[in-house]
Amino acid sequence: MxxxxxxxxxxxxxxxxxxxxxxxxxxxxxxxxxxxxxxxxxxxxxxxxxxxxxxxxxxxxxxxxxxxxxxxxxxxxxxxxxxxxxxxxxxxxxxxxxxxWLRLNPLSDEDEELDIPDQNQVEPSDAIDQELTTDEILNAVQALPVRQQQAFMLRAWEGFDTATTAKIMDCSEGSVKTHYHRAIQSLKMTLAHLNSND
Known part of the structure; x- marks a missing residue:
C-alpha cells in the first residue's frame, strides 16, 4: 500500500x-x-x-x-x-x-458508483496514450469537475492507492474509482486531437 x-x-x-x-x-x-x-x-x-x-x-x-x-x-x-x-x-x-452563469464546477459532480476495476498501475501517460506538455495536461485537468480533479491528482500525480485516496476524499473506494475513471475518459476525449499519428 x-x-x-x-x-x-x-x-x-x-x-x-x-x-x-x-x-x-x-x-x-x-x-x-x-x-x-x-x-x-x-x-x-x-x-x-x-x-x-x-x-x-x-x-x-x-x-x-x-x-x-x-x-x-x-x-x-x-x-x-x-x-x-x-x-x-x-x-x-x-x-x-x-x-x-459564473458558477464553479459542482462540488459533487457524481456520487453514484460504477463497478469499475481498480486502475492501480495506470500512469497518466499510458492512460492518455501520448506525450503531452505539462501545460496541456494541467489545462485539461483544470477543466475537470473538482471531484474528478481530486481523484486524478491524488491517484496519478501523488501515487496514492484507491483506499488511501478514498480516506483523503472522505468517500467510498467505489466513488474514487468512478471519479478517476471518468477523469481518465474525459482527458482522453479532451486530448484526443493530440493522439493523431498523421
Missing amino acids: DLMPKTKNTAQHTDVPMSLEKRLQLFMQEVSGRALVMMENSCQGQQDVAMDLVQEAFIALHQNYPDKPTDEWYPLFYTILNNKLLDWRRKEARRSQRFG
Whole structure:
C-alpha cells in the first residue's frame, strides 16, 4: 500500500532524532510543490488561494498531529488540504450564487458508483496514450469537475492507492474509482486531437 507516494527524503534513517520543526520543514519541502500544483488546478489557477490553502493545511497538520510519525503525515496532510479546498469552494459557490452563469464546477459532480476495476498501475501517460506538455495536461485537468480533479491528482500525480485516496476524499473506494475513471475518459476525449499519428 503506497501511503507514502513518490520517493521520500523526509525521514532519513538516522539514529539522531529530529525536532518537530525540522521534521515539518523537511516534510514541507517534500510535498509543497506538488500540493501547490494540485491546488492551483482546483482553484482555477488562483495562485494566491492555492498558496493559502497549502499553508493552512501545513499549519493544521502541525497543530493537530505533531506527535504522529512522518509517514502518517502524508495522508493526513492531503485529507486536511482536501477539506480546506472544499470549504473554499463552498464559500466561493455561496458568494457567486447570485451570478448563476459564473458558477464553479459542482462540488459533487457524481456520487453514484460504477463497478469499475481498480486502475492501480495506470500512469497518466499510458492512460492518455501520448506525450503531452505539462501545460496541456494541467489545462485539461483544470477543466475537470473538482471531484474528478481530486481523484486524478491524488491517484496519478501523488501515487496514492484507491483506499488511501478514498480516506483523503472522505468517500467510498467505489466513488474514487468512478471519479478517476471518468477523469481518465474525459482527458482522453479532451486530448484526443493530440493522439493523431498523421
